[in-house]
Amino acid sequence: MQYMLLIYGNEAAMAASTVPQAEAYAPWIAxxxxxxxxxxxxxxxxxxxxxxxxxxxxxxxxRQVQDGPFAETKEQLGGYYLIDVAGLDAAxxxxxxxxxxxxxxxxxxxxxxx
Amino acid sequence: MAGDQAARDAVAQVARASYxxxxxxxxxxxxxxxxxxxxxxxxxxRALETWPQGGVxxxxxxxxxxxxxxxxxxxxxxxxxRRETAATLVLLAEERNQATHAFPDxxxxxxxxxxxxxxxxxxxxxxxxxxxxxxxxxxxxxAFLEPPATLRQSLWRAKVKIRAAGxxxxxxxxxxxxxxxxxxxxAIYAAYGTGWDDWAGLRAGLAGEAIWLxxxxxxxxxxxxxxxxxxxxxxxxxxxxxxxxxGDGGFVPLSAQNTALWSVDMLAEAEASLxxxxxxxxxxxxxxxxxxxxxxxxRRRTGRVDRDSIALLYEGLYATxxxxxxxxxxxxxxxxxxxxxxxxxxxxxLSPDAxxxxxxxxxLRAHLGLxxxxxxxxxxxxxxxxxxxxxxxxxxxxx
Numbered sequence: 001m002q003y004m005l006l007i008y009g010n011e012a013a014m015a016a017s018t019v020p021q022a023e024a025y026a027p028w029i030a031x032x033x034x035x036x037x038x039x040x041x042x043x044x045x046x047x048x049x050x051x052x053x054x055x056x057x058x059x060x061x062x063r064q065v066q067d068g069p070f071a072e073t074k075e076q077l078g079g080y081y082l083i084d085v086a087g088l089d090a091a092x093x094x095x096x097x098x099x100x101x102x103x104x105x106x107x108x109x110x111x112x113x114x
Numbered sequence: 115m116a117g118d119q120a121a122r123d124a125v126a127q128v129a130r131a132s133y134x135x136x137x138x139x140x141x142x143x144x145x146x147x148x149x150x151x152x153x154x155x156x157x158x159x160r161a162l163e164t165w166p167q168g169g170v171x172x173x174x175x176x177x178x179x180x181x182x183x184x185x186x187x188x189x190x191x192x193x194x195x196r197r198e199t200a201a202t203l204v205l206l207a208e209e210r211n212q213a214t215h216a217f218p219d220x221x222x223x224x225x226x227x228x229x230x231x232x233x234x235x236x237x238x239x240x241x242x243x244x245x246x247x248x249x250x251x252x253x254x255x256x257a258f259l260e261p262p263a264t265l266r267q268s269l270w271r272a273k274v275k276i277r278a279a280g281x282x283x284x285x286x287x288x289x290x291x292x293x294x295x296x297x298x299x300x301a302i303y304a305a306y307g308t309g310w311d312d313w314a315g316l317r318a319g320l321a322g323e324a325i326w327l328x329x330x331x332x333x334x335x336x337x338x339x340x341x342x343x344x345x346x347x348x349x350x351x352x353x354x355x356x357x358x359x360x361g362d363g364g365f366v367p368l369s370a371q372n373t374a375l376w377s378v379d380m381l382a383e384a385e386a387s388l389x390x391x392x393x394x395x396x397x398x399x400x401x402x403x404x405x406x407x408x409x410x411x412x413r414r415r416t417g418r419v420d421r422d423s424i425a426l427l428y429e430g431l432y433a434t435x436x437x438x439x440x441x442x443x444x445x446x447x448x449x450x451x452x453x454x455x456x457x458x459x460x461x462x463x464l465s466p467d468a469x470x471x472x473x474x475x476x477x478l479r480a481h482l483g484l485x486x487x488x489x490x491x492x493x494x495x496x497x498x499x500x501x502x503x504x505x506x507x508x509x510x511x512x513x
Contacts, residue, residue: 001280003280086280086282087280087281087282088230088232088279088280088281088282089281089282089284089286091280092231092232108279110278110279110280
């Protein structure tokens with residue numbers, strides 16, 4: 001089954017961090033490699049900060065464009081992984097190992113099938 | 115007509131005895147509890163139609179499973195299910211050719227799914243009662259004082275999540291087992307709790323169902339000490355039920371109960387379970403709580419309560435489960451064994467916020483004579499049971 005791991009974290013805290021970039025990235029690079037080595041990685045990316053987000057609605061054919069993310073939240077969506085594993089327990093295990101889980105939250109969502 | 119009734123009775127009997135086994139077996143293969151329940155309901159309906167004429171089959175459970183499995187396969191074909199389910203259905207079809215009278219017991223997997231951390235803990239008990247015991251939503255709703263429609267909705271959503279999120283039907287690996295088992299134990303304990311404070315007679319308590327689940331869990335996990343500990347605990351408490359109320363419905367505290375009214379059979383089973391648990395040499399919260407009850411139960415034989423043992427057991431329990439409830443109970447036990455001063459010292463260490471609305475804390479303060487009038491007022495404000503209120507006023511109402 002495919003699951004998307006949605007990585008939420010506090011952008012402001014991350015921006016204020018004084019940890020050198022190479023050091024901050026290292027666990028992500030290692031985690032991505034672990035997913036690939038296990039043969040479960042389908043896709044994954046970091047997203048640019050929510051300051052760059054634009055939200056679009058086309059309700060009733062009326063296009064409405066708004067600056068910013070769709071909702072103001074304490075933690076913001078900062079990236080994702082798409083993985084293919086046997087079931088939720090395996091997906092939760094991978095999510096727990098994600099570097100983002102150590103300070104933010106990982107929402108695990110099965111990919112569309114109802 | 116008599117044959118009709120016999121066939122209907124046979125259906126009801128198999129349904130009661132085998133519901134959980136059949137649902138677990140079907141759901142473990144399709145990953146879908148709701149569909150498994152529907153398939154079994156269909157099979158039971160079919161049995162009601164055909165058994166009166168054709169007679170009750172030699173192996174009614176196997177008959178129901180064969181029909182339910184066929185329904186499940188039809189359902190999967192109609193709904194073009196996803197890849198993984200299709201694979202399990204091949205398995206289902208293959209197994210059809212095997213002997214069906216001895217199908218594996220998958221109820222343990224089902225219990226772990228019901229108490230999975232991805233399902234809100236509030237629903238663990240209710241899911242177990244419905245899927246393992248086959249209780250209908252109205253009965254469960256009555257026990258939890260919840261509108262049946264609301265409960266039906268929540269159970270439905272939980273079953274959709276179990277299927278759609280791919281919660282696996284398997285017994286957790288050794289590393290995860292302690293945490294996952296703790297959730298199952300808690301859920302069964304909570305089912306027992308529904309019948310416990312039934313002072314208003316509003317709840318159809320599910321104490322019997324909880325004991326049934328605890329017995330099942332201990333049977334399915336014979337090497338888990340806490341499973342036996344939970345069973346022992348529930349049986350010790352349930353054994354005292356006939357002595358808990360006096361003729362007028364008044365609450366009788368444990369120390370004043372007539373031990374001749376306690377159920378000897380339940381106490382014997384409780385003690386046996388606690389021995390099995392102790393032999394596994396892995397102590398835990400439920401075993402300690404059961405051991406405390408075992409000391410109280412000894413009053414039946416010895417005529418006295420061994421206060422020192424109880425205080426020691428509470429200290430062990432507090433080391434394992436340092437909750438406010440255990441802290442207050444420990445202070446009470448230490449007070450009984452070593453005197454008021456020792457109890458006061460322990461109560462003094464509790465944070466005021468933690469105990470502000472905790473009724474037993476204020477009862478204990480009143481009992482120890484710590485600011486008695488105020489403590490009694492606080493305790494009464496937190497006591498809904500008229501019998502328990504009566505007892506508090508009787509004891510300390512006149513200063």
